[in-house]
Amino acid sequence: MPTRGCVTLASRLSPDVLRIDAQVVVDELTAAIQTLVVRQMRKRGTVVGLSGGIDSSVVAALCGRALGMERVVGLLMPERESAAETRALGQQVADSLGIATVVEDITRILDAAGCYERRDAAIRQLIPDYGPGWRSKVALPSVIDGEQFRIFSVVAESASGEQRRARVTPTAYNELVAAMNFKQRTRKMIEYHHADRLNYAVAGTPNRLEYDQGFFVKNGDGAADFKPIAHLYKTQVYQIAEHLGLPESIRRRAPTTDTYSLPQTQEEFYFSLPYDKMDLCLFAKNQGLVAADVAPAVGLSEAQVARVFDDIDAKRRATRYLHLSPQLLGDVPEVYR
Amino acid sequence: MSPLESEVRSFIGDNFLLADDAQKLAGSASLTRDGIVDSVGIVELLHFLETRYGIEIADDETVPANIDSIDNIVRYVSTKLATTASRADAGLRDARV
Numbered sequence: 138m139p140t141r142g143c144v145t146l147a148s149r150l151s152p153d154v155l156r157i158d159a160q161v162v163v164d165e166l167t168a169a170i171q172t173l174v175v176r177q178m179r180k181r182g183t184v185v186g187l188s189g190g191i192d193s194s195v196v197a198a199l200c201g202r203a204l205g206m207e208r209v210v211g212l213l214m215p216e217r218e219s220a221a222e223t224r225a226l227g228q229q230v231a232d233s234l235g236i237a238t239v240v241e242d243i244t245r246i247l248d249a250a251g252c253y254e255r256r257d258a259a260i261r262q263l264i265p266d267y268g269p270g271w272r273s274k275v276a277l278p279s280v281i282d283g284e285q286f287r288i289f290s291v292v293a294e295s296a297s298g299e300q301r302r303a304r305v306t307p308t309a310y311n312e313l314v315a316a317m318n319f320k321q322r323t324r325k326m327i328e329y330h331h332a333d334r335l336n337y338a339v340a341g342t343p344n345r346l347e348y349d350q351g352f353f354v355k356n357g358d359g360a361a362d363f364k365p366i367a368h369l370y371k372t373q374v375y376q377i378a379e380h381l382g383l384p385e386s387i388r389r390r391a392p393t394t395d396t397y398s399l400p401q402t403q404e405e406f407y408f409s410l411p412y413d414k415m416d417l418c419l420f421a422k423n424q425g426l427v428a429a430d431v432a433p434a435v436g437l438s439e440a441q442v443a444r445v446f447d448d449i450d451a452k453r454r455a456t457r458y459l460h461l462s463p464q465l466l467g468d469v470p471e472v473y474r
Numbered sequence: 475m476s477p478l479e480s481e482v483r484s485f486i487g488d489n490f491l492l493a494d495d496a497q498k499l500a501g502s503a504s505l506t507r508d509g510i511v512d513s514v515g516i517v518e519l520l521h522f523l524e525t526r527y528g529i530e531i532a533d534d535e536t537v538p539a540n541i542d543s544i545d546n547i548v549r550y551v552s553t554k555l556a557t558t559a560s561r562a563d564a565g566l567r568d569a570r571v
Contacts, residue, residue: 278533283534283537284537284538284539285533285534285535285536285537286506286513286516286536286537286538286541287513288513288516288517288520288533288536289513289517304533305517306517306521307514307517307518307521310514310517311514450507451506451512451513454509454512455512455513455514
């Protein structure tokens with residue numbers, strides 16, 4: 138149980154506590170990637186799915202530094218509901234690094250799997266008028282505004298701009314998520330296809346917030362051969378991006394899920410706060426600070442920080458299963474796991 | 475054990491635990507903090523309460539004091555049902571007048 142006693146850290150809690158020596162970290166990570174990918178996995182290079190976001194861009198850059206840019210392939214995998222800038226930004230990163238890209242539009246696969254159709258059917262359970270021309274997203278109420286449980290709502294917008302919101306039912310929610318997860322799982326299937334054909338490893342791109350809080354699809358974006366920035370807070374990933382000279386358009390883009398047809402920030406869908414404040418709360422909680430110590434640094438009340446801490450714990454509990462590899466019920470000691 | 479508590483325990487046993495574990499669960503145990511129910515489980519619980527007892531649970535009523543333990547659920551639903559019944563009685567009296 139944390140106690141109010143970490144006086145030194147509490148008194149200097151600010152975004153500066155997450156400052157890193159980016160050069161040192163980059164050197165450590167590139168050495169680790171060389172060891173993992175080449176010496177241990179015996180792979181020739183890496184495949185990285187480029188979303189046009191900060192995390193995949195930094196991972197591609199680190200892999201290129203470690204193995205040579207010619208041994209990294211960036212995959213651009215848009216579908217018909219991807220944000221317009223996603224593909225352009227992904228290509229821009231690849232061009233700035235000098236890595237090869239492959240464009241794989243996954244719309245036809247998603248269509249054939251029934252992703253859009255199943256999603257629409259799930260939403261129609263809540264909003265019967267939902268159909269062609271409508272767009273949608275899933276949203277959560279803010280954790281800092283009150284004690285109420287955070288319950289997902291579907292927000293849908295008709296072609297004429299009329300917006301509807303409906304609290305999910307268990308069946309509609311589960312069917313909606315199951316349909317949308319086709320997107321992440323299809324992208325991962327494509328990544329492994331290219332990894333297999335090239336004898337490359339697949340690099341995963343979660344940052345610490347996403348990894349810790351289970352913000353990924355099991356066997357979708359959660360699958361990878363290695364995850365080089367999963368221990369780094371998001372603000373630290375930005376520091377590395379700046380150090381590596383990644384394009385400003387990437388460094389300025391707001392974190393997005395780019396999964397639903399209506400624009401949706403990660404904060405609106407999953408996290409309680411903007412990433413910089415979320416980082417600081419997660420760091421402080423990991424250091425054993427209590428809500429009262431953290432509140433001034435993030436500009437929230439003690440009660441609000443306490444709710445953020447509770448939400449962090451709740452997500453860790455709820456997503457523990459996502460982190461588990463397939464569990465054996467008896468020992469097979471000959472196999473290294 | 476009241477019929478209401480018995481039904482809530484059965485629902486929890488059928489959906490989140492094994493039946494025996496649900497019967498042994500302390501009435502005051504936190505369903506969320508003890509990891510029995512996650513955010514999707516809360517949606518399932520609300521849906522069960524609304525459909526089984528014909529009540530409407532507003533967003534601002536989905537707070538731990540109402541939903542986070544068997545004791546709290548039983549208290550909240552009982553109050554909700556009593557309020558609904560007294561409103562129905564009042565409506566009936568108004569109609570007679």
